[in-house]
Amino acid sequence: IPGALPVLAGSAAAGASGDVAALALTGVLFAWQIPHFYAIGWRTRDDYAAAGFRMMTVSDDSGARTAATALGFAIATQACVVLLTRAIGASPIAMACAHTAGTVYIVAALLFLQRRDKTRASWLFFVSLLALPTILTSLILSTLITGR
DSSP: OTTTHHHHHHHHHTTOTTOHHHHHHHHHHHHHHHHHHHHHHHHTHHHHHHTTOOOHHHHOSSSHHHHHHHHHHHHHHHHHHHHHHHHHTOOHHHHHHHHHHHHHHHHHHHHHHHSOSHHHHHHHHHHHHHHHHHHHHHHHHHHHHHOO
């Protein structure tokens, strides 16, 4: 929530508190962070357990629940990306870039669900680091180019 709320606060301050684009961007930022965090949590679950942290990546021995939740939020990220690109009238190239990044994020989460190990968690983490900047940069460039 802390990373996504500034978008809503900014849109409210600008007088667009119910704006679909602002809500969709908030959704992207919120949903993106869950697979990102679970990938980190799975890679370092032994450290979290040794420190006494109670979290899903520690208590989920098989990782099935962790990976399924990551996949669900990766799908939610993509759904919000689709809504956002339509709400701002993104250019076809920006849509293609943003949707491709979201799709690759889903694929990385699916691979983690198929085999729940540190390698697949690391891949999901790496993809998360590329997906969000790709999505946001493509939409910013689209807005600058199209003027919308």
